[in-house]
Amino acid sequence: MPEFLLGIDGGTECVKSGIYDLKGRTMGIASSYYDTIHLYPGWAEQRIEDWRECLYRSIREVLKVSGVKPSDIAGVSYDATCCSPIWMDENDSPLRDAIIWMDVRAAEEAKFIASIDHPARRYNGYGNVSAEWFPCKNLWVKKNQPDVYRKAKTIGEYTDFLTHEITGQWTLGISTVTIRGYYDNRNGGWQKDFYRLIGLEDLFEKLPPKVLRLGDYAGGVCRQFAKQAGLVEGTPVGQGAVDATAANIGCNAFTTGRIFMAAGSSTWVQINIDKEFNTKGLFGSYPDLVVDNFTVEGGQVSTGSVLKWFKTQFISSQIEEEAKKRNASVYAYMDEQASNLPVGSEGVVIVEHWQGNRTPFTDPESRGIIRGLSLRHTPVHIYRAIMEAVAYDVWSSVSIIKQNNFDIKEIIGVGGHMNSRVWAQIYADVSGLPIKKTTNPEATCLGSAIIAAVGSGKYRNMVEAADNMVEFGDAVKPDMKNHEKYKFFVDQYKKTYNALREDIYRTNDYIKNL
Secondary structure, X not given: OOOEEEEEEEOOOEEEEEEEEOOOOEEEEEEEEOOOEOOOOOOOEEOHHHHHHHHHHHHHHHHHHHOOOHHHEEEEEEEEOOOOEEEEOOOOOEOOOEEOOOOOOOHHHHHHHHOOOOHHHHHHOOOOOOOOOHHHHHHHHHHHOHHHHHHOOEEEEHHHHHHXXXXXXXXXXXXXXXXXXXXXXXXXXXXXXXXXXXXXXXXXXXXXXXXXXXXXXXXXXXXXXXXXXXXXXXXXXXXXXXXXXXXXXXXXXXOOOEEEEEEOOOEEEEEEEOOOOOOOOOEEEEEOOOOOOEEEEEEEOOOHHHHHHHHXXXXXXXXXXXXXXXXXXXXXXXXXXXXXXXXXXXXOEEEOOEOEEOOOOOEOOOOOEEEOOXXXXXXXXXXHHHHHHHHHHHHHHHHHHHHOOOOOOEEEEEOHHHHOHXXXXXXXXXXXXXXXXXXXXXXXXXHHHXXXXXXXXXXXXXXXXXXXXXXXXXXXXXXXXXXXXXXXXXXXXXXXXXXXXXXXHHHHHHHHOO
């Protein structure tokens, strides 16, 4: 009996493929990298042919390194970046390169969509609309490249490309269309009157008609793909997901009361609750992404990237030499020093908006702030204060949920921040919640393998599959005395942003006109 699962992750930099057993143990991982094309500032595109070549290459390589026979793979699923749309002709060939998630050329279209008063916009709290989102990019192409839009027989996302490539069938996945396409599974699906108001009423002639839940049977591996990738034709394929949703599944963090946090260069937070909740400052709530509950989204544009910036620009050679003497990385050395400082970094308060803020302020024009410095303070104080600032912002988003009487029990974290014991402890103390870490570092590939386990019938549902395939390490427990102390500094963090916001806007405008 086939007892292994293939999970495929179409990321920003590469296609990564992982093979797992039914307990979630990794048999092998392989990656194949592609380039991003930046034709103009704010633009970002990728060649669909590069996706295809890297997809085949990564699968062939993971079969080789794992030693697993293709006939022993019970099921396949996948994930990919969200807001990376594609435009395909009647022969399923690309009419242009994919415009990927980080592309923000559709800023004017986003402003226009944000001006439309419609219930669909409750997903972003009736606030700003991101130029990254699927409707914005389609509206830009329709206006600026009308031949591409007119000739497109099929418009979809990176995930949909993977479905078609693997199975030969066009489908849509619920997580992609709900998170960034205003699809509402509980209220008629597509909000077609909203799309008419924004000038995309003809989009539905070009979208694949089927919207599948995650793990629904999307088809079998088609003959052409089986030949190219080295798989067995007919192997069951489960409908895939947005990459962040797959990571959420790979951390078993999708049931009500759990917070999923992916903390790396930026930070993404997914909060799972038992009923609909919409508010300014958070995105969502999205219905039925994984199971029958609601998902609220928060996040920050720059978090780990700010710490890296500080390390690169301001850590002295003396500190680097000291770290080397201890046979430690600079980060490990600074972590050790930062653990000796008290709550609040002896008065240094930082607002980590080096690249603006996604939630809860939703302010792309905000910029970073450091206040409270004295001659006593050292680089270690600033280092810890950056960590604290990131935790303050996460808690500023999560606390909106807590203040509205939702029961949140724990944070499940993945990413580089979780490699730092002191940073994990700061998150726990600021939030007053335990931080749980999974033992598998490749949560996204594992999440797609879990979807494959459901799609192939190896487990009855996503909860059963994740319970069997995800393993947790020790939890970092909050120090509730420190939690009480941190309330003052979270308040100072918010007040600092609000006090300087207008002056930052004026300064930004002044600099632009110099």
